[in-house]
Amino acid sequence: MLVLQIIENIEEGKKEFNINLLEAIRLIDRSWNKVTQTTIKNCFIHAGFLNRENEIEVHSDSDNEEFTIENNLPLAKYMKLFGDKSVTMKDYVEVDDAIITNQLLTDTEITCLASTSMSEDKNIESASEESDNDIAHQTGADIVTIHRARQSLEVMRTFFQNSKHTVAAGSLDLLTQIENNMDEISTFHIRQSKITDFFNV
Numbered sequence: 001m002l003v004l005q006i007i008e009n010i011e012e013g014k015k016e017f018n019i020n021l022l023e024a025i026r027l028i029d030r031s032w033n034k035v036t037q038t039t040i041k042n043c044f045i046h047a048g049f050l051n052r053e054n055e056i057e058v059h060s061d062s063d064n065e066e067f068t069i070e071n072n073l074p075l076a077k078y079m080k081l082f083g084d085k086s087v088t089m090k091d092y093v094e095v096d097d098a099i100i101t102n103q104l105l106t107d108t109e110i111t112c113l114a115s116t117s118m119s120e121d122k123n124i125e126s127a128s129e130e131s132d133n134d135i136a137h138q139t140g141a142d143i144v145t146i147h148r149a150r151q152s153l154e155v156m157r158t159f160f161q162n163s164k165h166t167v168a169a170g171s172l173d174l175l176t177q178i179e180n181n182m183d184e185i186s187t188f189h190i191r192q193s194k195i196t197d198f199f200n201v
Contacts, residue, residue, distance in 0.1 A: 001027055004183055012147065030176055049089055117165055146186045153179060 002019075009017050019027075105113075144152075157175050160167045 001030055001183065004186070008147065008150075008186075026176075030180065033176065044089070049087065049092055146182060149182060150179075153182070 005019075006017050153175060157172070160171060160175070
């Protein structure tokens with residue numbers, strides 16, 4: 001994904017490629033969503049959190065090498081120093097269940113948020129009516145390039161992030177799915193250049 005962005009910048013003629021923290025978080029989120037359950041389970045088996053009975057096949061670089069404590073040197077050293085503490089899967093998953101992760105709103109805060117959102121809805125409706133009139137005056141269908149589509153997606157993502165309304169997590173996930181589809185479309189149409197393409201033959 002990062003390589004695709006770098007290639008697009010090169011094609012657009014941009015010499016430098018900068019990535020900010022928000023874009024890095026988005027890339028990490030997209031990458032994490034592509035991780036399968038099998039990969040996660042293999043990691044837990046490799047780290048020793050699951051019993052051998054629950055074990056599925058661990059994929060390693062060499063198929064001949066079987067996973068043992070001796071093959072995993074850092075974990076083996078840890079086991080020798082601290083012994084086998086037998087952390088169960090349930091203990092590992094529920095370690096932070098008691099931590100408060102959000103703040104409960106009071107009734108006055110809820111009414112304040114509701115009243116400001118209603119006034120913003122009225123402003124959005126009047127702005128959308130004006131934009132609908134502008135669209136009605138346009139003639140002909142514009143051809144949308146992948147670059148322009150990505151810019152539009154970025155505008156939508158920025159809109160949702162800056163919105164004072166609570167945005168459903170599914171909305172941002174849909175934008176990520178659209179971005180993944182754009183990646184597939186852009187890579188589908190890429191053609192490998194031939195050496196003869198660079199000569200006037």
